[in-house]
Structures are given as structure tokens and as C-alpha cells.
Amino acid sequence: xxxxxxxxxxxxxxxxxxxxxxxxxxxxxxxxxxxxxxxxxxxxxxxxxxxxxxxxxxxxxxxxxxxxxxxxxxxxxxxxxxxxxxxxxxxxxxxxxxxxxxxxxxxxxxxxxxxxxxxxxxxxxxxxxxxxxxxxxxxxxxxxxxxxxxxxxxxxxxxxxxxxxxxxxxxxxxxxxxxxxxxxxxxxxxxxxxxxxxxxxxxxxxxxxxxxxxxxxxxxxxxxxxxxxxxxxxxxxxxxxxxxxxxxxxxxxxxxxxxxxxxxxxxxxxxxxxxxxxxxxxxxxxxxxxxxxxxxxxxxxxxxxxxxxxxxxxxxxxxxxxxxxxxxxxx
Numbered sequence: 001x002x003x004x005x006x007x008x009x010x011x012x013x014x015x016x017x018x019x020x021x022x023x024x025x026x027x028x029x030x031x032x033x034x035x036x037x038x039x040x041x042x043x044x045x046x047x048x049x050x051x052x053x054x055x056x057x058x059x060x061x062x063x064x065x066x067x068x069x070x071x072x073x074x075x076x077x078x079x080x081x082x083x084x085x086x087x088x089x090x091x092x093x094x095x096x097x098x099x100x101x102x103x104x105x106x107x108x109x110x111x112x113x114x115x116x117x118x119x120x121x122x123x124x125x126x127x128x129x130x131x132x133x134x135x136x137x138x139x140x141x142x143x144x145x146x147x148x149x150x151x152x153x154x155x156x157x158x159x160x161x162x163x164x165x166x167x168x169x170x171x172x173x174x175x176x177x178x179x180x181x182x183x184x185x186x187x188x189x190x191x192x193x194x195x196x197x198x199x200x201x202x203x204x205x206x207x208x209x210x211x212x213x214x215x216x217x218x219x220x221x222x223x224x225x226x227x228x229x230x231x232x233x234x235x236x237x238x239x240x241x242x243x244x245x246x247x248x249x250x251x252x253x254x255x256x257x258x259x260x261x262x263x264x265x266x267x268x269x270x271x272x273x274x275x276x277x278x279x280x281x282x283x284x285x286x287x288x289x290x291x292x293x294x295x296x297x298x299x300x301x302x303x304x305x306x307x308x309x310x311x312x313x314x315x316x317x318x319x320x321x322x323x324x325x326x327x328x329x330x331x
Contacts, residue, residue: 008040012047015146020119023146027121030138045138048145053271055144056258059165061155061191062175067201069108071175071241072152076112078247079150087119087148088112089139091155119148134285137168137278166194167277170267171257173250175199176218178210193225197235197253204240211238232260291326300325 011029014022030041062068069090076086088109113120121139140151155165166172174195192198198218203211219236235253239246261267291297304322307313 006040008043008047012044012145015048015142016051018147020116023119023142024121026142027123027135027139030142031123031135041138045141048142052141052144055140055149055151056254057140057151057153057169057171058254059153059155059169059172060175061165061173062201063177066175066177067241068154068175071199071201071239072154073109073112074241074244074247075250076109076118076150076152077115078244078251080112080115080117082251084150085117085119085148086112086150086152087143087146088121088152088154089136089143090120090122091136091153119143119146136165140168167274170261170270171196171254173197173199175201176214177202178207178214192222195234196232196257197237197250198222199250200236200238201241203238203246204243231264231266232257291322294326296325297322 011022011026015026026044029037029044032038032041060068060072062071072088072090076088079086109120112118121143123136123139136153140153143151151169153165153169172195174191174197176198178200198215200211200215200218215236215238222234222236237246237249237253239250241247258267261270300322304313304318308315308318
């Protein structure tokens with residue numbers, strides 16, 4: 001019998017025993033914004049935490065049209081062939097008007113989604129910046145506890161704030177495409193500085209030569225950046241997700257990166273720092289939510305918003321007044 005999603009202990013047992021419905025329900029529970037569900041989600045994570053940490057965590061971003069979904073599917077199928085179990089957490093952009101998302105990644109990864117050894121979970125980004133959903137970190141832990149040993153997080157798409165995923169994974173891959181004009185100006189320096197590897201996709205057919213040229217340009221540009229403290233030299237690889245050529249080299253590079261960081265202790269240090277950053281992010285989110293739900297703030301907010309919109313009060317002064325009211329002090 002499938003465990004109830006409202007019983008954290010039973011749900012954790014279902015997740016650990018490989019029940020896919022339990023896994024889906026567990027992620028649904030941790031993504032819920034209901035206060036009672038948050039309490040249950042924390043109890044669930046407490047049960048699962050001792051069984052997490054063994055997976056390779058990979059974040060993937062890229063410019064629109066780079067073929068991220070096709071790349072992830074080819075990569076996932078190759079990982080399956082190596083005897084590993086991949087889980088893909090795909091974050092889809094939410095509409096700023098309706099809040100809805102298409103969540104179409106499972107249809108774009110048709111072959112991978114049909115394999116029972118793999119798991120694909122699309123989630124809406126909601127109001128979260130950085131290309132990931134707020135509960136992506138928790139979803140990663142649930143997948144690890146379920147026995148998946150390669151966790152792939154696909155972000156919304158490369159952008160100015162598309163860096164949050166780098167703070168929750170072991171390896172951050174930047175997928176690019178040749179033939180897009182001035183490639184080096186088409187991406188942000190901050191993304192490149194955070195990338196642990198650059199993958200030039202679509203290196204097939206008429207684009208094969210352009211892909212090789214783009215890879216050389218990126219490699220030359222990376223030499224101008226400071227070397228990462230971990231001692232890992234950021235490689236630039238080419239591949240074709242469509243024909244699946246070069247995917248084996250990407251997987252070998254992922255394993256080499258994990259071995260390098262593991263031997264130096266950088267992997268343990270990175271995860272420890274990520275856990276601390278996660279805690280403070282939760283502090284910020286929790287405080288903001290508490291402020292919004294405070295009855296004193298709710299009573300003051302309409303008039304405060306009206307005066308700000310009318311230009312009668314500076315937004316900064318209004319924000320300080322709201323915080324002061326929340327803290328119970330006089331502003």
C-alpha cells in the first residue's frame with residue numbers, strides 16, 4: 001500500500017524502498033507552501049537526511065536554444081548505460097502574470113522518461129530567482145535518499161541571476177551552442193566564472209567546424225579568468241546531444257572532477273559552505289514570509305503601498321517603517 005503523504009515516517013520508508021509514487025508525493029509535500037505541510041516536510045527530511053550525500057550533483061544551464069534538454073537526455077541515457085541511476089530536476093519558468101508553468105521537460109526527454117531506472121521531475125520556478133525552484137535543494141536530498149546516484153538540476157535558462165544552482169551542486173556545467181554570432185559576448189562573465197566546465201553542443205553536421213572554433217575561443221577566454229581555488233582547470237568540450245557523440249567524454253570529465261575535488265577535500269568544503277548558505281537563505285525567506293503574514297503589517301500595507309505609488313514616500317523609507325512595525329519598534 002502506498003504510504004500517506006501526511007505520514008512523514010511512512011513516506012520516508014516508501015521513498016527509501018524505491019516507490020516512485022512515494023517519491024513524487026514526497027517532493028510535492030516539500031514544495032507545498034502550506035504551513036502544516038512545511039512542518040511535515042521538515043519531519044520527512046529529518047528521516048531521510050542520514051541517507052543523503054552519496055550522489056553526484058550536477059547543475060546545467062545554457063543559453064536559449066542550446067539544447068539543454070536534449071543534452072540531459074543523452075547524458076542521462078549514457079549514465080544509465082554505466083549502471084548509474086539519474087534523477088533530473090527540471091525547473092520551468094513561471095508566468096509573472098498567472099504563476100503557471102508549462103512543465104514540458106518530460107515530453108522533451110521522452111526516451112529517458114520511459115526508463116524506470118530514471119526519474120524526471122519538472123517544477124515551476126515560482127517567484128524564486130536564480131533559475132531554480134525554492135525547494136530544489138530538498139528535492140535533491142529526497143532523490144538521493146531514494147537511491148539515485150546522479151542528480152541533474154536543469155535551470156530555467158542562462159541569465160544575469162542564473163547562478164543560484166552553483167550554490168547547491170558539486171559541478172556546474174554551462175551548455176552553449178556555436179554559430180550564434182559573437183558567442184563570447186552572448187553570455188555573462190559571472191556565469192563563466194562559476195562554471196566548472198563549458199560544453200559546446202550541436203557539434204555535428206555543418207556546425208561541427210563552428211563548434212570546434214567556438215570551443216577554442218572559450219578556452220582562450222577562460223585563461224584570462226582567475227583559476228579556481230580547488231585547483232580544477234575548467235575544460236571546454238564539444239559534443240552532439242543529437243547524435244550522442246562526445247557524451248562519454250563529458251561523463252568521464254564529471255568523474256574526473258569529482259575525484260579531483262574529493263581528493264583535495266574541496267568537495268566536502270563546498271558542500272559545507274552550501275549548507276551554511278542554504279540555512280541563511282531559509283532565514284531570509286522565513287523572515288520575509290513572517291513579515292507578510294503579520295497582522296500589523298497587513299493593516300499598514302495598503303496605505304503604505306498607496307503613498308509609495310503616489311510618490312509621497314520613498315520606497316526605502318517605507319520598507320524601514322514596515323520592518324520597524326514588524327519588530328515592534330517606532331520608526
